[in-house]
Amino acid sequence: MLPFDAHNHVHMGPSPPIQALLPSSATAEILPTCCCCLSGMAIMSTHPRDYQTVLSLAKDLPSQVASSSSSTSIVPCLGVHPWFLHELSLQDWQVDDNDNSSLPTWIQELEALLVANPHAMVGEIGLDGFHFDPTTQQLTSPMERQVEAFRLQLELAARLDRPVSIHTVQCFGPLFAVLSQFSSSNKKRKKKKQSLPPKLYFHAYGGKAATVEQILALCGREIGRVYFGFAPIINFRSPKTLNVIQKVGIERLVLETDHEDAARVPTSMEQGIEIIAAALEMGTQQVVDQTTANAMDLYNLN
Template identity: 25%
Template structure:
């Protein structure tokens, strides 16, 4: 990994800063690393970033970074599905009752080994926080920053709850990956995953706030292809055109190409972004790039160290350019006509469309035909 990063950084050094200033890393976690270093490095950072919060203790860190570098950092506030079990959807009677309801439902009766695992896990778990306390804090954070997004939020069927107490910042050495190991070696994992129904309750409460405030969303989805489509469909049915006012990015998108096509057809406000650190593990990510409409794709690093944000984002930008057969700019021409745009300009324009929101609903072919007939009949009746 170290040699790979050195190669990426060497490539980046050949790119003019005038080009890099138009690159946007739409999803990263710079506050998971030492904040003194992050604040210092961000000052010289050539690209713009969207910095994600994940749990109650890092919302303030994201706000601090955005205040320090408002021209380079879009703050994103929200609660990640890996920590959804720390949030209670109903009033808390006791810590044990809350977690027992999630991990040891009474029917069918739990096996003795699961009961033993629960008893081992319980001391590591924090007191749950009612969502009634979470949402006002989240609202305040979003309203403090007019350009803030909701993120990182989502659903995840793969992550198992570790035998580990919640860590204090910085988080990078503790953060779980999409598999069963973190970057520094194996972790001790319990057999428990967070029930999807509970994750959806936490997610949809946050999405409701995003719709109300008109804020875009960075959405996590792992091993949840069908459930992701279903939650997007529910939001569209529930909120209608208010849902289309905002944009949703399926970050480090791991959906199949066909699943994304199906979602994109139903949801004109859904984009995808890809990262080298997650998506390049599978050759299928190039099929996903090819399947995505050229105006719905974004790029990210999904990295916890701000020093790696630019090289990893640039690497994925080059991959997208290769698959899409886009040239990569070696100089910046703000007046270039659209047919001469390179990958950086195209992705920047996609980001601007994502930021603006206000997407138009799709009109089915039959509805378009009927509307055209009605307009023709109206024009001809007037001429008669």
């Protein structure tokens, strides 16, 4: 199997997105037989202006990769990232005053696109307690607004049965408050709580090992329900990451880069594979095989 980048933003550039799929000299060393570097990737929107670009890349990129043996899967992900929430307009937030169950326009538009594209997933969504406006020194979007957008997008993903990719930075209080409003099981409905989406992927996970336990308690412990990723660019400077990778375990791990620049993806993937292999005392190909199988399960590619 080839590695799968479960979370990136290569539509943002500057390199052409196809470069993420091609081998680098470093990757060729550990995976000498591959003719393209990745088996696939999930490209995350951050704002509605990304949606059509991401959908088009998912459609067009696979045919541009010359691979005789296997096909390349590109998963388009649609959602609004907490860093870009403040760029939604008042009109986007408009609801029908005569209808209590009416949803803001931007959620209705996101829902229509997801319905029209059954292979699209929900991402990147989440909460960030550390992203400030440089002028005001306040959070770029107030936490209450972030919580509202996050909850609405989780509800939408649950309603349409789509996995979600979740950003979490310095927000575990509000995160746990939101998650506990939902039922951890998507089978039995406890106290009429709405179910969470079928699969939850905590990307570039920066929490402690003990927090993994709290997330599993709230989201469900069965294998295939909750996944975690660690982006070399974000997580690998932190000394706690190895310990957290060991706590998560290979059966809940996916590889990711979180890169915008496709040219950086192959090297980052290689770093991710090597660090996980070292942390879990596994062979690199074993790490690739298991994380790719996990990503395929996460994104319903089986």
